[in-house]
Amino acid sequence: MADSDKGNNLGLSLNRRGFIKGCTMVAAAMGLSEAMIPRMVEAAASAKRPPVIWLHFQECTGCTESLLRSSHPDIGRLILEIISLDYHETVMAAAGYQAEKSLHDTLDQYAGKFLCVVEGAIPTKDKGIYCQIGGRPAMEILAEVAPKAAAVIAIGSCASYGGVQAAAPNPTGAVGVRDLVSTTPIINIPGCPPNPVSFMGTVLHYLTFKRLPPTDKLGRPLFAYGRRNHDHCERRAHFDEGRYVEQFGDHGHRNGYCLYKVGCKGPGTFANCPTARFNDVDVWPVSVGHGCIGCTEPNFWDTMTPFYERLPGVKLPGSPVTNVDSAGKTVLGLAAAAVGVHAVVGAVKRIAQCKCSSNSSEEEV
Amino acid sequence: MSYETIRVWGVLLRLYHWALVISISALAVTGLYINSPWTGTTLEGVAAMPMLAMRNWHFLAACLFSGAVLVRIYLLLFGNRYERLGDLLPVTGRNLRNLFSTLLYYLYLNPNKEERMGHNVLAGMTYLLTLLVALFQVASGFFLRYAESAFWQGLGGAIFGSQQQARFVHHLLMWYFLLFALIHIYLVVWNEVKAPEGIISSIFSGRKFKERQH
Numbered sequence: 001m002a003d004s005d006k007g008n009n010l011g012l013s014l015n016r017r018g019f020i021k022g023c024t025m026v027a028a029a030m031g032l033s034e035a036m037i038p039r040m041v042e043a044a045a046s047a048k049r050p051p052v053i054w055l056h057f058q059e060c061t062g063c064t065e066s067l068l069r070s071s072h073p074d075i076g077r078l079i080l081e082i083i084s085l086d087y088h089e090t091v092m093a094a095a096g097y098q099a100e101k102s103l104h105d106t107l108d109q110y111a112g113k114f115l116c117v118v119e120g121a122i123p124t125k126d127k128g129i130y131c132q133i134g135g136r137p138a139m140e141i142l143a144e145v146a147p148k149a150a151a152v153i154a155i156g157s158c159a160s161y162g163g164v165q166a167a168a169p170n171p172t173g174a175v176g177v178r179d180l181v182s183t184t185p186i187i188n189i190p191g192c193p194p195n196p197v198s199f200m201g202t203v204l205h206y207l208t209f210k211r212l213p214p215t216d217k218l219g220r221p222l223f224a225y226g227r228r229n230h231d232h233c234e235r236r237a238h239f240d241e242g243r244y245v246e247q248f249g250d251h252g253h254r255n256g257y258c259l260y261k262v263g264c265k266g267p268g269t270f271a272n273c274p275t276a277r278f279n280d281v282d283v284w285p286v287s288v289g290h291g292c293i294g295c296t297e298p299n300f301w302d303t304m305t306p307f308y309e310r311l312p313g314v315k316l317p318g319s320p321v322t323n324v325d326s327a328g329k330t331v332l333g334l335a336a337a338a339v340g341v342h343a344v345v346g347a348v349k350r351i352a353q354c355k356c357s358s359n360s361s362e363e364e365v
Numbered sequence: 366m367s368y369e370t371i372r373v374w375g376v377l378l379r380l381y382h383w384a385l386v387i388s389i390s391a392l393a394v395t396g397l398y399i400n401s402p403w404t405g406t407t408l409e410g411v412a413a414m415p416m417l418a419m420r421n422w423h424f425l426a427a428c429l430f431s432g433a434v435l436v437r438i439y440l441l442l443f444g445n446r447y448e449r450l451g452d453l454l455p456v457t458g459r460n461l462r463n464l465f466s467t468l469l470y471y472l473y474l475n476p477n478k479e480e481r482m483g484h485n486v487l488a489g490m491t492y493l494l495t496l497l498v499a500l501f502q503v504a505s506g507f508f509l510r511y512a513e514s515a516f517w518q519g520l521g522g523a524i525f526g527s528q529q530q531a532r533f534v535h536h537l538l539m540w541y542f543l544l545f546a547l548i549h550i551y552l553v554v555w556n557e558v559k560a561p562e563g564i565i566s567s568i569f570s571g572r573k574f575k576e577r578q579h
Contacts, residue, residue: 217518228512242402242415261402268528270512294529303529311400311536324533328540335544339551346555349473 019044022073023204029072029276030201030213030223043207044073044082050207051106051114053145054088057138058131058165058174059120062193063156064090069279070196083115083203089133100134107148115206116149116184118142118177121158121165125173139180146181151212153187154178155199157295160188160219167301178219187212188219192295197276198224218298220270229266229292232274235259253289263308264291271296367577368561373447373482374571378440382568384433389542391426395419396539427506434499441496447482453489460486471552478560482573488552491545498541505535 023040032040056064068075068091079085085092086106087099094102106114120138123130128137146152154177157163165174178186189199202221205213213221230236238244238258245252245262258264269292273284285292294304311324374382398419441450451457455464462479464486469475471487479485484492501524508521508531525531556564567573 217515217522226513240414240417241411242413243409244402265529268532297527297529299527300529303527303533311533324537324540328537328543331540332544332547335547339547343551343555345473346559 019073019077022071022077025072026197026201026204029197029272030205036208040204040208044204049082049084050150051084051086051110052088052117053086053103053106053114053149054117054119055138055141055145056089056133057118057120057122057142057159058172059156059158059163061090061119063119063191064088066193066279067155067196067199070200071280072197072200078200078203082207086114103145107145111148113150114148115203116145116152117155118146118152118159119155121162121174121176122180123165123172123174124180125171130172142177142180146177147183149184151185151187151206152177152181153189153199153202154219155189156194157190157192157300160190161298163192164301166299185212186219187215187221189224190218190220190296190298191271192300194296195224195272195276195278198272216270220296224272224276225270225296227270227272229269229271229273229286230264233266233286234274235286248289256289259286259289259291261310262291263306263310265294265297265300265304265307266292268304269294269297368574369577370572371482371575372571373445373567373573375440375445375448376571377436378444378448379568379571381433381436381440384429384436388426388430388433389546391422392430393539393543395423395426396536399423400536424510427503427510430499431503431507434496434503437496447484450493452483453486453493455486455490460489464490480575482562482575495541495545498538502535502538502542505531505538509535 020037020041023044024034024037027034027037027040054064067078070078073082075091079088079091087103089099092099092102120131122128122138122142124139128139131138133141154160158165158174159177161176162170162174162179163176165172166176176188178188187202189202191198198221201223202213205211205221205223213223215221216225218225230239233239235256235258238256239260243252243255243257245257245259247253248262260267264286266286271292273292274286277284277287291307293307294300297304399416402416402419440448441453443449446452452460455461463481466475466479467485467487470478483489504521505525508517508525509528511517512521512528521531525534553564556562562573562575564573
């Protein structure tokens with residue numbers, strides 16, 4: 001956006017025009033009517049900023065990094081004017097005891113009113129000792145904060161479903177927020193990282209309507225995760241037309257053909273990547289020639305890898321089969337061999353019988 | 366030696382059988398193409414749309430397949446005495462005996478075929494297993510096709526987990542149908558050769574031949 005180009009993203013350089021433009025873009029991303037934009041502007045600009053507690057657990061801070069690059073509205077506007085970000089280990093000024101005090105002040109003062117954002121999975125094995133902050137396990141912090149929150153937003157695939165930490169064999173017993181919290185409404189914004197538009201849209205929806213947006217069965221907001229990447233991919237016409245990249249760098253790849261045969265997981269991945277795109281430069285993996293890796297889906301690390309194969313070794317619990325086609329061909333081949341042996345045995349028996357009966361009596365055949 | 370004809374298979378069961386033959390053949394071919402398109406268009410502007418066509422044929426055949434499965438479930442409950450569940454399951458003494466005698470007969474250990482007009486129990490059990498596999502195949506297929514629907518998200522999610530896992534199961538179960546077709550066709554021909562009941566013509570005419578008692 002031109003507005004954020006003018007200066008520092010973290011500065012307060014955003015003017016009213018840019019602010020309303022940002023709100024309009026988020027409204028469009030959520031599929032709201034333009035009549036809702038004034039209400040959204042009002043909600044976003046109201047003096048009563050809802051406090052937000054942002055908890056970091058087992059994560060890489062990629063979701064926060066992605067959010068820092070948001071521009072509709074930008075991060076400065078978000079934390080200084082829209083919400084009151086009372087606790088966020090990456091961007092907060094306070095440290096140590098001051099930081100913990102800020103957390104507890106918010107918990108006491110705004111119980112039942114603040115939003116809790118969780119980034120990262122929560123380890124549960126060995127009483128959760130594999131992720132501790134201020135000497136306390138992540139499980140304990142979440143158990144204290146989440147029940148007091150008005151709603152929990154799980155940002156990123158780790159907080160939503162466990163992410164890479166929960167990949168087999170899941171050494172720390174990592175789980176997502178929904179596996180531990182049942183009393184507070186939870187919304188999942190999965191992705192690795194998720195698009196800031198999806199997060200901002202959810203926050204602004206909450207501020208505007210005082211409730212969380214409608215979700216699918218996996219707790220993801222429908223405005224962002226209602227359709228599969230495949231269904232609004234710019235390369236979809238190549239898919240239908242049968243024009244595929246056979247390997248990276250070939251003729252098809254240079255001509256922008258469909259990445260289906262080099263493992264694109266767009267057909268099984270619910271997200272708004274092709275429409276919202278990333279970081280104001282209008283790109284997403286497929287637009288730059290790389291298949292979707294399905295990062296917004298549960299267990300994507302186990303079910304979508306290797307990323308460059310169409311139907312990779314999806315791990316079914318207790319099943320030795322990893323490569324369907326070679327297993328299928330083997331079983332079919334063995335069955336054909338068995339059928340052949342069975343037929344030969346039958347034929348040999350019958351010939352033997354004929355010989356015996358023709359020897360003993362000519363009439364009975 | 367004289368024979369009488371017995372009416373065994375109703376018209377619905379025969380239609381079910383041939384619907385399955387057509388749909389499984391179409392589904393396997395188009396499904397293999399969809400999984401791994403072996404040919405494509407590289408000429409721009411031709412508009413041959415091979416993948417689109419394969420997918421449409423796949424969905425059409427899937428409707429035929431699903432309809433056939435529903436018909437068979439109806440016949441399990443309300444079909445004639447040869448088509449109903451009670452004749453297929455090894456739960457009665459008569460059926461249990463038939464299961465073992467069929468196994469011995471197929472293994473060349475018993476030269477005499479037990480007279481039985483409907484399915485033998487080994488075949489009956491295999492068909493029930495196939496029907497169960499077909500139900501999973503239909504469920505995973507609809508879950509993949511109507512992934513946005515809340516109903517299929519709930520059901521498919523509960524059975525298969527994610528879309529990708531459902532896709533894997535869907536592909537895996539296809540191999541079951543190929544295996545079934547191979548063994549089924551072999552055993553039908555084998556039975557045709559061994560016994561004079563006319564098993565192959567029975568799926569066209571619905572009639573089998575039975576030796577007259579003297």
